[in-house]
Amino acid sequence: MTGPMARPGGQHTHHTMRKKLLTIEEAESLSLHDIKQCYKGHINPVYEDVFSTFAIGQELVDHAEGVWLHTKSGKKILDATGGQGVLNHGHNHPRILAARIRYQQQRRMEVHKTIFSPYLAALSSNVAAMLPEGLDYPFFCNSGAEAVDGAIKMAYKYHKGSRSKILYSNISYHGKLLGAGSVTGSKELHFEFPKIPGTMPYEYGSLESISQLIRQYRRADGSSDVYALIIEPFSASTFRSCDGHFLKTLRQICDDEDIVLIFDEVFTGWCKTGNVFYFMDHGIVPDILTTSKSLGGGKSSLSAFVSGSKLLKKTFGNHKDFVLHSTTYNGFGEECATGIEALNIIADDDYVTRARRIGEITEARLKQLAASYPGQVKGYSGCGALYSIHLDIKTELLDKVLKLVPVDMLQQDQFVTQVVLASVTDWLFAHHQVYVQFTPRGITFSPPLIIAESEIDYFFDSLAATLDAGFIATTTAFVSNRFLKFFKK
Numbered sequence: 001m002t003g004p005m006a007r008p009g010g011q012h013t014h015h016t017m018r019k020k021l022l023t024i025e026e027a028e029s030l031s032l033h034d035i036k037q038c039y040k041g042h043i044n045p046v047y048e049d050v051f052s053t054f055a056i057g058q059e060l061v062d063h064a065e066g067v068w069l070h071t072k073s074g075k076k077i078l079d080a081t082g083g084q085g086v087l088n089h090g091h092n093h094p095r096i097l098a099a100r101i102r103y104q105q106q107r108r109m110e111v112h113k114t115i116f117s118p119y120l121a122a123l124s125s126n127v128a129a130m131l132p133e134g135l136d137y138p139f140f141c142n143s144g145a146e147a148v149d150g151a152i153k154m155a156y157k158y159h160k161g162s163r164s165k166i167l168y169s170n171i172s173y174h175g176k177l178l179g180a181g182s183v184t185g186s187k188e189l190h191f192e193f194p195k196i197p198g199t200m201p202y203e204y205g206s207l208e209s210i211s212q213l214i215r216q217y218r219r220a221d222g223s224s225d226v227y228a229l230i231i232e233p234f235s236a237s238t239f240r241s242c243d244g245h246f247l248k249t250l251r252q253i254c255d256d257e258d259i260v261l262i263f264d265e266v267f268t269g270w271c272k273t274g275n276v277f278y279f280m281d282h283g284i285v286p287d288i289l290t291t292s293k294s295l296g297g298g299k300s301s302l303s304a305f306v307s308g309s310k311l312l313k314k315t316f317g318n319h320k321d322f323v324l325h326s327t328t329y330n331g332f333g334e335e336c337a338t339g340i341e342a343l344n345i346i347a348d349d350d351y352v353t354r355a356r357r358i359g360e361i362t363e364a365r366l367k368q369l370a371a372s373y374p375g376q377v378k379g380y381s382g383c384g385a386l387y388s389i390h391l392d393i394k395t396e397l398l399d400k401v402l403k404l405v406p407v408d409m410l411q412q413d414q415f416v417t418q419v420v421l422a423s424v425t426d427w428l429f430a431h432h433q434v435y436v437q438f439t440p441r442g443i444t445f446s447p448p449l450i451i452a453e454s455e456i457d458y459f460f461d462s463l464a465a466t467l468d469a470g471f472i473a474t475t476t477a478f479v480s481n482r483f484l485k486f487f488k489k
Helices: 024-028 032-043 045-052 096-103 118-129 144-158 179-183 208-215 244-257 310-317 334-348 352-372 394-403 416-431 452-469 471-488
Strands: 060-063 068-071 078-081 139-141 165-169 201-202 224-230 259-263 288-291 303-307 378-385 386-391 438-441 442-445
Touching: 032 045, 032 208, 032 224, 045 078, 060 244, 078 165, 078 452, 096 334, 118 303, 118 334, 118 438, 139 334, 144 165, 144 179, 144 288, 144 303, 144 310, 165 208, 201 208, 208 224, 224 244, 244 259, 259 378, 288 452, 303 310, 334 352, 352 452, 386 416, 416 438, 416 452, 416 471, 452 471
Parallel strands: 165 201, 165 224, 224 259, 259 288
Antiparallel strands: 060 068, 068 078, 139 303, 288 303, 378 386, 386 442, 438 442
């Protein structure tokens, strides 16, 4: 025998594990301290540092149901994050659990790509049924970034590699793979990784910026060198959105120039903003749509890029190229079964109406909040079940508190604002058992679409009580009790 496990002279080695493997039962009984040690030693020690800075980092979740997290210490926490778009159905929806159990009990087949799958067939049909005509062919993968990469490849292949430029927005977030990251304008991607060639940013919402780039990349024969334009019709990271006039004009520009128009609704899809997809409010259809998050019902990692027949036939819908883009887990059986049930729940329980009702209640509470706390709430933006609450943070009031923070941190862009926003979210968890997240723009309210009116009221009552405590109190507590420990490690 030759190879890495063979020694000279034909002697074989036997690898001895460095320590005993943990069982599922042992994993479920790990203490918080043991889990943190695993994070330090085997995941990333910085995760342990950062997570431990917050009150939620002092708790372990035992189980989750609907909009509630139940901790091992006996606390019941309102989850107002919606899992960043994953949990439109809430945690552990009983119908989705039942569908997965049924699949497992029947010992269905998962992986063979050369055997017809009823689950892949049905999910593909269901996705097409819920989308406008012209979006009929989904390709399923595992993450939003994978869907974006697939969409870019399809757009490039459509032009047979004859065009070299793709346009993307200056505020976009499309993912962190090399392809998706190449068309991401978010400051979150602050390190320059290698990029796919020909990526060109335009100003979000500016038709003139887009038109200028198209003029700039026109070839001598008059044809365009731009093969695709990708945009988030509703930007979930900045809470900016495109109006109907912009989207219709953009559609016309792309038609005139034969540019593949890609809409990224990975976060905002499946009713989050008050329609099945945000773009469907405006009477236009992209050439490719990317989607993920709640497509998997909160229990499976499922995404897709969806195109029409014209695009498919010119790219992967022919005998030569039909496997030119593929993945191991495309059409994985239990994932597809989960997606089938997730979409049926969306239709049966009318999640569009639910999202719009959540938006109506939220708007009313936000108006009350802004009127009651004019010195602390300066506005809000969003729709459906996706809102950002913009806080008015006057840093001069916090000078005394922020003297506790290392000077080099104060010099970072928007650092003071981020500390105050973090302190508000931490106070909500520690004092009111509400789990919420923040962005550079404010506090994010993005609940599951199953949330009840009483639970929305509980969130806003808790936020009002936190504002009553004041930014000085919340920030002092956060910096003194938690944040400074981050720097002393």
